[in-house]
Amino acid sequence: MGFIDRVTTNVRLMLQRPPRQQYAALCYRVRKKQAGQLEVLVMTSRDTGRWVIPKGWPMEGKKAHAVAEREAYEEAGVKGKVSKDPLGHFHYRKTLSNGVKVPVLVQVHALEVEEMLKTFPEKGSRKYEWVSCEVAASRVNEPELKILFMQFGGRMYSNATEPAAPPFSAKTAGA
Numbered sequence: 001m002g003f004i005d006r007v008t009t010n011v012r013l014m015l016q017r018p019p020r021q022q023y024a025a026l027c028y029r030v031r032k033k034q035a036g037q038l039e040v041l042v043m044t045s046r047d048t049g050r051w052v053i054p055k056g057w058p059m060e061g062k063k064a065h066a067v068a069e070r071e072a073y074e075e076a077g078v079k080g081k082v083s084k085d086p087l088g089h090f091h092y093r094k095t096l097s098n099g100v101k102v103p104v105l106v107q108v109h110a111l112e113v114e115e116m117l118k119t120f121p122e123k124g125s126r127k128y129e130w131v132s133c134e135v136a137a138s139r140v141n142e143p144e145l146k147i148l149f150m151q152f153g154g155r156m157y158s159n160a161t162e163p164a165a166p167p168f169s170a171k172t173a174g175a
Contacts (some may be wrong), residue, residue, distance in 0.1 A: 019103035024055030025072035051139035077120030090144035
């Protein structure tokens with residue numbers, strides 16, 4: 001690499017801003033009537049129609065897991081128990097209203113769904129489906145989110161075979 005290329009690369013790196021932060025909920029349920037089958041909720045985005053999970057920007061005075069829980073309610077109409085420890089992270093590029101694409105780091109929290117509401121703020125603006133972790137991974141575009149779905153499914157399956165272990169511990173969070 002020549003001198004000019006190195007300088008150009010270094011200047012680009014110095015001017016590059018860190019990714020913006022969002023918080024998301026990986027909403028799941030275990031179907032007792034279907035032999036404990038694990039299902040996760042995927043939904044379409046309002047703008048592009050791609051498959052996503054509920055996520056949003058930080059909210060003043062709210063911790064990350066509380067933001068994830070709030071977004072799950074507003075975007076998908078679900079209520080439940082949210083994990084305070086993050087499940088993991090993924091990156092994507094968000095297109096802002098002015099057309100600029102910015103890098104975003106999304107911190108994901110698991111949310112065990114206990115209730116699905118009939119009315120919620122964004123009702124009717126998206127399509128929703130409960131699917132297996134494998135199907136969810138095949139639908140989303142973000143490679144790191146695909147991996148999170150697969151790891152989550154594996155972790156939940158292994159915890160089901162070891163009943164004494166909680167689904168999320170400090171050891172497994174963020175793995």
